[in-house]
Structures are given as structure tokens and as C-alpha cells.
Amino acid sequence: MIQKVSHIGIAVKSIEEASRLYTQVLGLKIAGIETVPDQKVKIAVIPVGEVRIELLEPTDPEGPVGKHIASRGEGLHHIALQVDDIRAELAHLQHNDVPLVDKAPRVGGGQALIAFLHPKATKALVELTQPAP
Amino acid sequence: MIQKVSHIGIAVKSIEEASRLYTQVLGLKIAGIETVPDQKVKIAVIPVGEVRIELLEPTDPEGPVGKHIASRGEGLHHIALQVDDIRAELAHLQHNDVPLVDKAPRVGGGQALIAFLHPKATKALVELTQPAP
Numbered sequence: 001m002i003q004k005v006s007h008i009g010i011a012v013k014s015i016e017e018a019s020r021l022y023t024q025v026l027g028l029k030i031a032g033i034e035t036v037p038d039q040k041v042k043i044a045v046i047p048v049g050e051v052r053i054e055l056l057e058p059t060d061p062e063g064p065v066g067k068h069i070a071s072r073g074e075g076l077h078h079i080a081l082q083v084d085d086i087r088a089e090l091a092h093l094q095h096n097d098v099p100l101v102d103k104a105p106r107v108g109g110g111q112a113l114i115a116f117l118h119p120k121a122t123k124a125l126v127e128l129t130q131p132a133p
Numbered sequence: 134m135i136q137k138v139s140h141i142g143i144a145v146k147s148i149e150e151a152s153r154l155y156t157q158v159l160g161l162k163i164a165g166i167e168t169v170p171d172q173k174v175k176i177a178v179i180p181v182g183e184v185r186i187e188l189l190e191p192t193d194p195e196g197p198v199g200k201h202i203a204s205r206g207e208g209l210h211h212i213a214l215q216v217d218d219i220r221a222e223l224a225h226l227q228h229n230d231v232p233l234v235d236k237a238p239r240v241g242g243g244q245a246l247i248a249f250l251h252p253k254a255t256k257a258l259v260e261l262t263q264p265a266p
Contacts, residue, residue, distance in 0.1 A: 002159055004182030008141060008212055010257045021254045025229045026135055026214075048214065049137030050183050055256075074256040076209035079141055081159075081181065096158045121154045123188075123207040124143045 006082040006129045007045075007052040011065045012074050015044045015057045022046055022053065036109050041065045043109050054109075078116070078125035086113045086130035093117065105130070139215040139262045140178075140185040144198045145207050148177045148190045155179055155186065169242050174198045176242050187242075211249070211258035219246045219263035226250065238263070 012018035015033065022028045023046075031045045031052075040063025044055040056077055058066030068077055083089045086105045093100060099118035108114035111132035119125050145151035148166065155161045156179075164178045164185075173196025177188040189210055191199030201210055216222045219238045226233060232251035241247035244265035252258050 002161060002181060005138070005141065005184045005186075008138065012256045018256050021231060025226060025231055028135060048135060051138045053138075053212075072205070075252065076212065076257045079186075079209065093158060098154060098158055119208065123145045123151045124209045 001084055003082045003084060005051050006080040006127075006131075007054045008079050009054045009056050009077040009127075010075065011068050011077040012055050012057055013069060015042060015055050018055050018057075018074075019044055019046070022055075028053070034109055035059060038106065039063060039065070039108065045109075076124075078127050080114070080127040080129045083128050083130055086115060086128050089128055090115055134217055136215045136217060138184050139213040139260075139264075140187045141212050142187045142189050142210040142260075143208065144201050144210040145188050145190055146202060148175060148188050151188050151190075151207075152177055152179070155188075161186070167242055168192060171239065172196060172198070172241070178242075209257075211260050213247070213260040213262045216261050216263055219248060219261050222261055223248055 019030060023030060028046050028048060031047050033044045035042045040058060040060040042057045042059055046053040056065045060066055065077060098121050101118050102115035105113035105115045113130040115128050117126045152163060156163060161179050161181060164180050166177045168175045173191060173193040175190045175192055179186040189198045193199055231254050234251050235248035238246035238248045246263040248261050250259045
């Protein structure tokens with residue numbers, strides 16, 4: 001079951017530059033910065049209510065966020081929906097012939113289990129995420 | 134002050150087609166559909182926790198969402214941050230030389246007051262919104 005929007009990922013060239021507006025002007029705070037080697041990305045987490053804005057800075061131009069910036073520039077990259085049971089959700093999606101990027105969950109930021117749906121059906125890049133227990 | 138993420142706008146060619154996955158497969162519900170003539174868009178509102186996913190279908194290819202789809206395809210269009218006092222927020226942003234699309238608020242969906250920031254500073258298209266009282 002979908003519980004809430006977990007986060008909104010924004011692809012940026014530089015966390016240092018992009019975060020200035022969100023923190024110094026809009027008054028939000030960076031809760032932490034972490035690197036996810038599997039996604040070739042450094043993530044600055046900015047909580048806003050029950051959601052997090054995540055600024056995604058590529059650590060490698062060949063990673064998914066690096067390629068996104070090269071082809072489409074900086075901007076909204078994906079949204080993540082928090083689920084209680086990601087394996088059950090992926091099985092349900094496959095049963096309904098929904099195209100998936102990840103048929104099995106991987107480990108993402110904060111040790112959450114994550115899987116991306118294919119934007120063909122969702123129209124936007126949508127990630128499912130099940131927080132670490 | 135920023136209170137929460139109000140909504141995430143996804144540009145789609147057809148609400149009917151795009152909503153199928155969100156409702157029939159993911160189990161979310163459309164709370165309402167409304168047309169905003171000023172934005173040349175029809176909006177399907179899908180609540181998820183304290184946030185709304187808004188599917189944005191152009192009513193005119195020359196409107197902002199129609200142009201977005203023509204140049205970049207369907208996909209994430211903007212995020213909206215809910216504030217308690219949009220005029221004070223816009224004055225604060227202008228005082229800090231943040232580039233704005235709208236220097237004064239306009240009336241958006243649900244009679245909210247809305248204003249867009251320029252993506253140059255925010256990296257993504259960000260709307261401020263103050264709900265109708």
C-alpha cells in the first residue's frame with residue numbers, strides 16, 4: 001500500500017550552489033548528505049513536512065543523474081512513493097503488466113529498499129521505496 | 134514560512150490514460166478534476182498523504198503545460214510549496230534577488246494564491262501556493 005510521497009529528487013550540478021536558495025532564502029535545512037555509489041550520486045536531504053526534497057549531484061557523468069543532466073539539464077528527476085511492502089507491490093505491478101526498471105528491489109539511500117517503475121506507464125520517473133526497518 | 138509540499142505536477146497528454154496506473158493499479162483515488170483557464174490546463178488531483186499528485190492535461194497546446202509536453206514530453210512539471218503568507222514570501226525572495234516568474238500572486242486551482250519562481254535559482258520549476266482561506 002502506498003503510504004505517502006517519500007521524496008522528490010531534483011538533479012543538480014552542484015549541491016553547494018543549488019542548496020543556497022533552499023536553505024539561506026527559503027529557510028529549509030539540510031538534514032544530511034550521503035553518497036549512494038550504486039546510483040553514482042551524492043544526495044542532500046532537505047525535509048519539508050512529511051516529504052524530503054533530495055538534491056541529487058552526480059558523482060560520475062555516466063550515472064543515471066549525470067546522464068539526465070547531460071541530456072535534459074538540471075531539474076526534477078523523480079518522485080518516490082513510500083510503500084509498506086515493496087516486494088508485494090512489485091509483484092502486484094508485474095501481475096498488472098506495468099513496465100518496471102527494477103523487477104527486484106535494490107538498496108538505496110538510508111538503506112531503504114528501492115525500485116523504479118518505467119516512465120512509460122507512470123509518465124514521470126517514479127520510485128517505490130520501503131524504509132529500512 | 135514553508136509549511137509542506139502542497140503538490141507535484143505531472144504533465145500528461147491524457148488524464149484518462151495516465152490516471153489508470155495511479156488509480157487502478159496503485160490504488161490511489163482522484164479527489165477531483167478541475168479546469169484552470171488561466172493556466173490552460175485540466176487538473177486531476179490525487180491525494181497521497183499530506184501531498185497531492187496533480188496530473189496536468191493541457192486544454193490548449195499554447196499553454197505552459199502544452200508547450201512543456203511539445204518540447205520535453207510528458208513528465209514531472211513542477212512542485213508546489215505551501216506557504217502561510219505568499220506576499221511576504223515573494224517580498225523576501227525579491228529582497229534576496231531570487232528571480233521570479235510571478236512577482237505578484239495569481240489565482241490558481243482551488244482558488245489558492247500561486248506564484249512561480251524562476252528555475253534558474255531553484256533548478257526545478259517551483260510554485261509557492263497559499264491555500265484559499
